[in-house]
Amino acid sequence: MRFEGRNALVTGASKGIGRGIALRLASEGADLALGYYPPEGEEDIEDTAAEIEAMGRRAVVVPGDLADPAAVREVAESALAALTSIDILVNNAGITLWRPFREVDEGLWDLQLDSNLKSQFFLARILGRRMANQRYGRIVNIGSVLGRGAQESVLAYSVSKAGIEALTRGLALELGPFGITVNCVAPGPIENARNLADDPEYADHWSPLLPVGRVGYPEDVAAAVAFFAAEECSFVTGQVLYVDGGLTATLPRPSEGRGRS
Numbered sequence: 686m687r688f689e690g691r692n693a694l695v696t697g698a699s700k701g702i703g704r705g706i707a708l709r710l711a712s713e714g715a716d717l718a719l720g721y722y723p724p725e726g727e728e729d730i731e732d733t734a735a736e737i738e739a740m741g742r743r744a745v746v747v748p749g750d751l752a753d754p755a756a757v758r759e760v761a762e763s764a765l766a767a768l769t770s771i772d773i774l775v776n777n778a779g780i781t782l783w784r785p786f787r788e789v790d791e792g793l794w795d796l797q798l799d800s801n802l803k804s805q806f807f808l809a810r811i812l813g814r815r816m817a818n819q820r821y822g823r824i825v826n827i828g829s830v831l832g833r834g835a836q837e838s839v840l841a842y843s844v845s846k847a848g849i850e851a852l853t854r855g856l857a858l859e860l861g862p863f864g865i866t867v868n869c870v871a872p873g874p875i876e877n878a879r880n881l882a883d884d885p886e887y888a889d890h891w892s893p894l895l896p897v898g899r900v901g902y903p904e905d906v907a908a909a910v911a912f913f914a915a916e917e918c919s920f921v922t923g924q925v926l927y928v929d930g931g932l933t934a935t936l937p938r939p940s941e942g943r944g945r946s
Contacts, residue, residue: 687915689714692768694812696751696760696804697778699726701877702827704733705903706775706910707744711736713911716743718764718771720778723748743768751778751804752796761811770819773914774812776805777827779845781879786840794841801845806852809867813860822865823914826853827906830873830929846871850925857923866922868913873929875901896931 693710697703698719707717717737721730734744745767749756764771779801782793789797805826816822831839832846853869860867874880874891881887888900909928912918927933 686714687911687917688773691715691772692718692770693773693775693914694718694720694747694761694764694771694808695775695777696720696808697722698733699729700733701879702872702875702903702906703775703777704729705907706777707733708736709904709907709911710773710775710914711740711742711744714742715773716768718745718747718768720747720749720751720760720764722750722778751808752799754803754807757804757807758811761808765812765815771812771815772819772821773823773825774808774816775825775827775910775914776808776849778804779827781839781842783838784841785838789841797841798845798848801842802848802852805849809852809856809860813856813863813865816865817860817863820864822860822863823918824856824860824865824867825910825913826867826869827910828853828869828871828925830871830927830933832871832925833927833933853925854923861922864919866913866919868922869925870906870909870913871925871927871929872906873901873927873932875903875906877903894932894935895929896935899930901928901930 693715695707698707699721737744747760747763749760751757782797826849828849829846831843832850853867856867891900906928909926
């Protein structure tokens with residue numbers, strides 16, 4: 686039980702990757718604060734909390750729109766009030782706005798960057814101070830392969846995810862002296878409800894393009910997060926781990942089509 690006695694905040698925990706991460710940490714002994722966007726996902730977050738409590742772990746729900754800096758503080762303070770301390774922060778919440786760049790106005794740009802990047806910075810700032818006082822902490826930011834490469838109609842999203850990689854390295858430098866590691870997990874093609882809604886044949890489209898021959902699942906991302914969050918991972922910080930089935934290791938072949946990740 687690697688996380689016995691540890692408390693974690695996972696944002697965007699109602700479903701998909703965030704849910705998978707929360708369940709993995711709980712299965713290894715952590716108590717959880719579960720962030721989600723209200724009012725969407727209320728039923729899903731309650732299901733996640735119930736599953737964690739069935740494991741014998743604590744699960745508290747902390748709603749908030751992380752595009753709003755005031756809500757970011759409320760989420761952090763609510764998590765601290767419920768669990769007393771936060772040892773592990775997983776910055777998973779985010780949105781994807783599919784728009785050609787010429788259709789992205791200032792409001793959409795700000796919404797994308799505020800939701801994905803600004804929220805991660807301020808949660809790390811608030812909780813990093815508490816972690817520094819206890820001389821221990823693990824921060825895992827969720828990025829994307831699109832922080833490394835471009836794809837049509839997701840320019841603002843790609844910029845936010847590239848910013849997360851830079852944020853990870855900067856935080857690792859500043860928080861390292863306090864016993865806090867900061868790393869980034871960058872998923873590739875992951876089969877979840879959102880991607881299946883966009884493309885019901887998501888796995889069929891992506892699997893032939895990946896060296897491992899299959900798409901990823903939330904559990905694959907959760908395993909990488911658990912690695913970074915573990916106490917024995919104290920000498921690994923400022924790193925980006927691409928959980929992508931080998932996508933970033935390959936060059937496209939002329940016969941390959943395009944798909945979303």
